[in-house]
Amino acid sequence: xxxxxxxxxxxxxxxxxxLEKSQAKLVNFTNMVISLGKDDPxxxxxxxxxxxxxxxxxxxxxxxxxxxxxGDNIMWAVLTVVLVLEFSVGATLGKGLNRVLATGLxxxxxxxxxxxxxxxxxxxxxxxxxxxxxxxxxxxTFMRFSPRLKASYDYGLIIFILTFCLVSLSDNTENxxxxxxxxxxxxxxxxxxIAIVVSICICPVWIGQDLHNQIAGNIQKLADFLEGFxxxxxxxxxxxxxxxxxxxxxxxxxxxxxxxxxxxxxxxxLARWEPCHGGFRFHHPWKQYLKVGNQIRLCAYKIxxxxxxxxxxxxxxxxxxxxxxxxxxxxxxxSGMALKESLLILKHMTKxxxxxxxxxxxxxxxxxxxxxxxxxxxxGADHLEIIPAATVASLLIDIVICVENICEAxxxxxxxxxxxxxxxxxxxxxxxxxxxxxxxHVISVAE
Amino acid sequence: xxxxxxxxxxxxxxxxxxLEKSQAKLVNFTNMVISLGKDDPxxxxxxxxxxxxxxxxxxxxxxxxxxxxxGDNIMWAVLTVVLVLEFSVGATLGKGLNRVLATGLxxxxxxxxxxxxxxxxxxxxxxxxxxxxxxxxxxxTFMRFSPRLKASYDYGLIIFILTFCLVSLSDNTENxxxxxxxxxxxxxxxxxxIAIVVSICICPVWIGQDLHNQIAGNIQKLADFLEGFxxxxxxxxxxxxxxxxxxxxxxxxxxxxxxxxxxxxxxxxLARWEPCHGGFRFHHPWKQYLKVGNQIRLCAYKIxxxxxxxxxxxxxxxxxxxxxxxxxxxxxxxSGMALKESLLILKHMTKxxxxxxxxxxxxxxxxxxxxxxxxxxxxGADHLEIIPAATVASLLIDIVICVENICEAxxxxxxxxxxxxxxxxxxxxxxxxxxxxxxxHVISVAE
Numbered sequence: 001x002x003x004x005x006x007x008x009x010x011x012x013x014x015x016x017x018x019l020e021k022s023q024a025k026l027v028n029f030t031n032m033v034i035s036l037g038k039d040d041p042x043x044x045x046x047x048x049x050x051x052x053x054x055x056x057x058x059x060x061x062x063x064x065x066x067x068x069x070x071g072d073n074i075m076w077a078v079l080t081v082v083l084v085l086e087f088s089v090g091a092t093l094g095k096g097l098n099r100v101l102a103t104g105l106x107x108x109x110x111x112x113x114x115x116x117x118x119x120x121x122x123x124x125x126x127x128x129x130x131x132x133x134x135x136x137x138x139x140x141t142f143m144r145f146s147p148r149l150k151a152s153y154d155y156g157l158i159i160f161i162l163t164f165c166l167v168s169l170s171d172n173t174e175n176x177x178x179x180x181x182x183x184x185x186x187x188x189x190x191x192x193x194i195a196i197v198v199s200i201c202i203c204p205v206w207i208g209q210d211l212h213n214q215i216a217g218n219i220q221k222l223a224d225f226l227e228g229f230x231x232x233x234x235x236x237x238x239x240x241x242x243x244x245x246x247x248x249x250x251x252x253x254x255x256x257x258x259x260x261x262x263x264x265x266x267x268x269x270l271a272r273w274e275p276c277h278g279g280f281r282f283h284h285p286w287k288q289y290l291k292v293g294n295q296i297r298l299c300a301y302k303i304x305x306x307x308x309x310x311x312x313x314x315x316x317x318x319x320x321x322x323x324x325x326x327x328x329x330x331x332x333x334x335s336g337m338a339l340k341e342s343l344l345i346l347k348h349m350t351k352x353x354x355x356x357x358x359x360x361x362x363x364x365x366x367x368x369x370x371x372x373x374x375x376x377x378x379x380g381a382d383h384l385e386i387i388p389a390a391t392v393a394s395l396l397i398d399i400v401i402c403v404e405n406i407c408e409a410x411x412x413x414x415x416x417x418x419x420x421x422x423x424x425x426x427x428x429x430x431x432x433x434x435x436x437x438x439x440x441h442v443i444s445v446a447e
Numbered sequence: 448x449x450x451x452x453x454x455x456x457x458x459x460x461x462x463x464x465x466l467e468k469s470q471a472k473l474v475n476f477t478n479m480v481i482s483l484g485k486d487d488p489x490x491x492x493x494x495x496x497x498x499x500x501x502x503x504x505x506x507x508x509x510x511x512x513x514x515x516x517x518g519d520n521i522m523w524a525v526l527t528v529v530l531v532l533e534f535s536v537g538a539t540l541g542k543g544l545n546r547v548l549a550t551g552l553x554x555x556x557x558x559x560x561x562x563x564x565x566x567x568x569x570x571x572x573x574x575x576x577x578x579x580x581x582x583x584x585x586x587x588t589f590m591r592f593s594p595r596l597k598a599s600y601d602y603g604l605i606i607f608i609l610t611f612c613l614v615s616l617s618d619n620t621e622n623x624x625x626x627x628x629x630x631x632x633x634x635x636x637x638x639x640x641i642a643i644v645v646s647i648c649i650c651p652v653w654i655g656q657d658l659h660n661q662i663a664g665n666i667q668k669l670a671d672f673l674e675g676f677x678x679x680x681x682x683x684x685x686x687x688x689x690x691x692x693x694x695x696x697x698x699x700x701x702x703x704x705x706x707x708x709x710x711x712x713x714x715x716x717l718a719r720w721e722p723c724h725g726g727f728r729f730h731h732p733w734k735q736y737l738k739v740g741n742q743i744r745l746c747a748y749k750i751x752x753x754x755x756x757x758x759x760x761x762x763x764x765x766x767x768x769x770x771x772x773x774x775x776x777x778x779x780x781x782s783g784m785a786l787k788e789s790l791l792i793l794k795h796m797t798k799x800x801x802x803x804x805x806x807x808x809x810x811x812x813x814x815x816x817x818x819x820x821x822x823x824x825x826x827g828a829d830h831l832e833i834i835p836a837a838t839v840a841s842l843l844i845d846i847v848i849c850v851e852n853i854c855e856a857x858x859x860x861x862x863x864x865x866x867x868x869x870x871x872x873x874x875x876x877x878x879x880x881x882x883x884x885x886x887x888h889v890i891s892v893a894e
Contacts, residue, residue, distance in 0.1 A: 036592050047589040050608075051581035058577050058616050078612045082584075082605065130505050134498035137529075142494040145483050158529065161497075165525045169505050258748070262709035301705070305752035308845060373830040383820040387837045390830070394838040398755060 045203045046087050053081045053198045057191070073187050080191025085199060088207035089277075090270035092199040096192035097273070098156030103188050106160040107181045109136075110167025114174065129168050137161050151269045208271035208280045211264065215289055216346040218257045218296050219339050219406065224250040225303055226399070227336030230329030233313050233392065234321050251310065257300040264293045279349040285416035292409040299402035306395045309388055316389040323377040324393055327369035331396045334362035335403045342410040350422035351414040356407050366400045369393060492650045493534050500528045500645045504638070520634050527638025532646060535654035536724075537717035539646040543639035544720070545603030550635050553607040554628045556583075557614025561621065576615050584608050598716045655718035655727045658711065662736055663793040665704045665743050666786050666853065671697040672750055673846070674783030677776030680760050680839065681768050698757065704747040711740045726796040732863035739856040746849035753842045756835055763836040770824035771840055774816035778843045781809035782850040789857040797869035798861040803854050813847045816840060 037044050061074045084095045113136075117128040143149055144157050170177055199205075228250060268286040276282050313321065338358035345352060373393065378386040413419075484491050508521045531542045560583075564575040590596055591604050617624055646652075675697060715733040723729050760768065785805035792799060820840065825833040860866075 032593060033589070036589070040592075043589060043592045047585040050588040051585035054580050054584050054612055055577050058573075058580060061616060061618070062573055074616060075613055078616060079609060082609045082612065126505075126509055130502050133501050133505060137501050138494040138498035141497040142480070142483070142490060145487075145490045146479060162526060162529045165501055165529065166522055169508060169521060169525060171508070258744075259706070259708040261706040297705075301748050301751045304748045305842070370831055373834060376830045378830065380826075383823045383825065383837070384817055387820060387841050390834045390837040391841040394834050395752070 042087075042203065042205050046205070049198050049202055050082070050085055052202070053085055053194050054078065056194050056198070057081055060190070073183055076184050076187040077191035077194075080188050081195050084192055085195040088205045088210070088270060089199050090207040090272070090274045092195055093275075094152065094270060094273040095155050096196050098153060099159050100185075100189055100192050102156040102159035103163050103185055106163035107167055107185060110164045111174070111178065111181070113164075113168055114177075118174075133165055133168055136164055140164075152272070204277070206271075206274055206277050206280070207267050208274050208284060208286065209278060211267040211271055211286070211289055212280075212346065214260070214264065214267070215292055215296070216343055218254075218260060218293070218300075219343050219346070219410075221250070221254040221257060222296065222299055222303060222406075223336040223339035223343065225254045225307075225336075226332045226339065226403075229306065229310070230325075230332040232310055234325040234329060251307065254300055254303055257296060258304065260293065261297065264290060279417075279419075281417075285413060288409070288413045288416050292406065292413055295402065295406045295409045299399060299406060302395055302399050302402055306392065306399070309392050312388055316385050320378055320381055320386055321389050324369060324372055324389060327365050327372055328393060328396055330365035331362055331369060331400060334358045334365055335396075335399055338362055338403050338407055342407045345410055345414050345419065348422070349417075349419045351411075351419040352422050356411075359404050359407050362400045362403060366397050369397065489534075489650065489652050493652070496645050496649055497529075497532055499649070500532055500641050501525065503641050503645070504528055507637070520630055523631050523634040524638035524641070527635050528642050531639055532642040535652045535657070535717060536646050537654040537719070537721045539642055540722075541599065541717060541720040542602050543643050545600060546606050547632075547636055547639050549603040549606035550610050550632055553610035554614055554632060557611045558621070558625065558628070560611075560615055561624075565621075580612055580615050583611055587611075599719070651724070653718075653721055653724050653727070654714050655721050655731060655733065656725060658714040658718055658733070658736055659727075659793065661707070661711065661714070662739055662743070663790055665701075665707060665740070665747075666790050666793070666857075668697070668701040668704060669743065669746055669750060669853075670783040670786035670790065672701045672754075672783075673779045673786065673850075676753065676757070677772075677779040679757055681772040681776060698754065701747055701750055704743060705751065707740065708744065711737060726866075728864075732860060735856070735860045735863050739853065739860055742849065742853045742856045746846060746853060749842055749846050749849055753839065753846070756839050759835055763832050767825055767828055767833055768836050771816060771819055771836060774812050774819055775840060775843055777812035778809055778816060778847060781805045781812055782843075782846055785809055785850050785854055789854045792857055792861050792866065795869070796864075796866050798858075798866040799869050803858075806851050806854050809847045809850060813844050816844065 057074065057077050060077070080096075080099060084092060084099055086092045086095060113129070113132045117125045117132065120128055140157050140161050144154060149157065167177065167181065172180065228248060232248070232251070268290050271280075271284070271286045274280070274282075335358075338356050338361075341352075341356045341358055344350075378389075504521065504524050507524070527543075527546060531539060531546055533539045533542060560576070560579050564572045564579065567575055587604050587608050591601055596604065614624065614628065619627065675695065679695070679698070715737050718727075718731070718733045721727070721729075782805075785803050785808075788799075788803045788805055791797075825836075
């Protein structure tokens with residue numbers, strides 16, 4: 001009896017812990033889902049879009065137009081929609097076009113190979129087909145290693161191998177095969193079209209816009225760091241906690257820039273598939289974004305080296321730091337402002353005919369830092385104490401060059417992408433002229 | 448007549464230029480193919496493997512065992528082989544297991560959903576099925592955004608959506624469906640098995656080994672730079688050409704380390720699928736490789752900042768550089784040697800019980816650099832001239848810390864991965880002992 005009661009208690013206890021555990025897991029899972037959705041609400045919309053595209057396919061099946069009359073071919077439309085409908089328009093278009101073209105080409109190619117092989121008897125045909133499959137599949141697989149082909153046509157190459165093998169190895173008669181192949185191609189075209197239409201028409205995610213925003217965001221992160229650095233380093237009186245900049249998240253945000261190369265390259269490749277949208281043309285200079293991105297990263301490496309000294313500002317006594325404070329603070333502030341000026345070009349997609357004034361200011365500040373250094377401001381001080389401050393000065397002078405390169409790359413982008421000259425936008429209002437006939441003409445150009 | 452001749456000449460000319468152009472393109476293409484194969488001959492082998500796996504499938508089809516008796520199902524084996532057989536064993540295993548499990552699960556799930564939907568009449572069934580497809584496909588698509596699921600199970604999630612939709616939307620009767628589903632699952636299992644067997648048995652490419660080699664290669668690149676830096680910077684007498692280090696490619700090789708994060712993460716995820724091979728167990732600490740990789744990158748950022756000064760060594764007169772030459776050269780040389788010592792741990796997969804002597808030497812050299820600096824070696828010199836040299840000194844002191852971190856991370860890896868203690872390997876020969884019976888025992892352990 002007692003043993004039974006114990007058993008029951010143990011059982012209840014196990015149940016309870018299991019319940020608690022699964023409850024905790026559920027809470028964790030819910031939190032994860034909520035944060036995924038909050039980070040980028042477009043993810044939720046994309047999930048809806050996939051569901052919707054599949055419903056469209058199933059509706060097509062229920063209404064069964066003539067080309068749907070044969071049982072299993074809906075499969076190819078479902079396959080196509082699930083595989084082709086990607087998060088961004090660029091990826092969807094790239095995959096859709098790759099799929100349709102590769103299927104068509106490989107189908108035609110496979111049919112020809114079958115015809116060639118059929119000249120050599122039943123057994124010869126089997127051997128010849130296998131040889132062709134081996135050779136063609138091997139060659140195309142090898143071509144997939146070429147970085148240039150891989151970037152834009154990897155999916156097409158896989159589909160080519162797939163379709164070619166299916167057509168060559170199928171044991172239908174040629175007439176059956178031609179019919180099936182035609183119908184499948186049609187189904188795949190329908191699937192791709194549904195995927196592309198859903199992708200473009202319902203809250204489209206333009207990967208080109210994302211790349212544009214990411215580059216702008218990275219510039220912003222560097223600018224925030226630089227604008228904050230001077231004050232933080234020079235006004236720190238030895239309070240380590242504040243020196244670390246831990247209470248100021250913008251001192252760490254730039255770190256994501258260091259490893260952004262891969263994602264930028266992927267985005268630039270996908271963006272090339274996208275048609276004209278917003279301020280972006282079909283042949284928008286996406287490659288220039290990669291150049292800007294590289295310059296941003298070169299600056300971020302320098303900032304990484306600089307950031308160490310935020311933690312160590314107390315190694316140099318305040319009085320010694322003080323002697324180069326003004327030009328250094330000017331450099332970091334003006335560099336940050338120069339970047340923000342470039343940021344405006346990207347944000348408004350306008351081209352400025354005036355050179356960036358803050359770049360010139362930053363260069364002047366660098367020159368005045370150099371002339372302060374020429375006066376040997378730390379004469380007699382302990383070299384071990386002045387070295388951290390000297391390193392900060394040296395890195396800041398380097399950063400001015402990096403910032404100038406970023407601004408030049410952005411200007412080049414504005415020229416290549418034919419951004420609208422900003423004068424046309426900001427000087428849009430023409431003074432009214434009072435004519436003798438009393439009519440007043442006001443010409444204004446909307447901003 | 449004349450016009451005709453001209454026309455012919457023009458035609459011949461066009462033909463010639465076309466021929467020349469296509470010849471040039473062919474040469475380019477051939478060169479590209481040769482260099483692709485030379486860069487990594489395993490690519491050629493992989494292409495053979497894909498061809499071979501497809502031939503195996505086609506042989507299976509010609510012999511037609513019982514489960515192949517139904518026309519189109521070979522398609523699923525071809526699909527599986529083409530999509531699952533990847534360059535590395537890890538990727539192939541991951542995709543194969545994902546595909547089989549997801550197909551099985553989604554098939555079972557789809558059949559249950561159909562049974563539930565069939566309770567509600569013909570029209571109700573259509574509506575209910577569509578709703579389920581919308582809801583399930585949307586949810587799984589959303590789950591694909593979770594970074595943790597995406598890393599290992601992305602392919603499985605796609606296949607789940609695909610199979611679930613195919614089963615739910617198919618218009619076969621339930622009995623037909625069950626039969627077809629069983630047979631397809633079997634075909635997919637056969638396809639996956641062929642892909643996995645071919646991948647493992649013929650010149651396998653272990654992605655874990657590749658990750659191991661890449662990390663070791665990155666350490667080598669940093670070590671080469673550091674060992675060469677001291678000499679290059681301090682012995683340069685103003686000859687800019689040599690200062691750039693352009694004639695010494697190892698001053699630029701480390702640059703690939705800066706953007707290696709993405710590829711390392713992908714490799715670590717794939718390596719987890721791989722079974723025991725070479726010195727690697729199934730639960731090899733792949734995550735620790737990422738930690739080592741991060742430490743290597745932190746060091747590379749510093750080296751990036753340092754490399755600028757190779758170009759500018761003439762900014763500081765030789766006599767001024769000379770005053771810190773010894774400790775600085777020692778730091779960079781010992782840091783390089785410390786990294787090479789760590790490299791040996793990775794290369795031989797042995798664990799050293801002795802602390803890395805070069806790390807201690809590098810730290811001592813850093814201390815002696817600091818004491819040289821305390822003597823104010825540049826007293827009276829122009830601050831603008833000493834600042835580049837001071838920055839080099841400061842960066843070198845920082846690099847010692849980075850190098851120590853790398854060595855510690857590698858030691859931790861050696862412990863986690865149970866590398867063999869090196870004493871067992873290197874002290875393998877036991878002195879022969881002359882016994883009274885005149886027999887000589889020589890025990891030696893092969894290195």
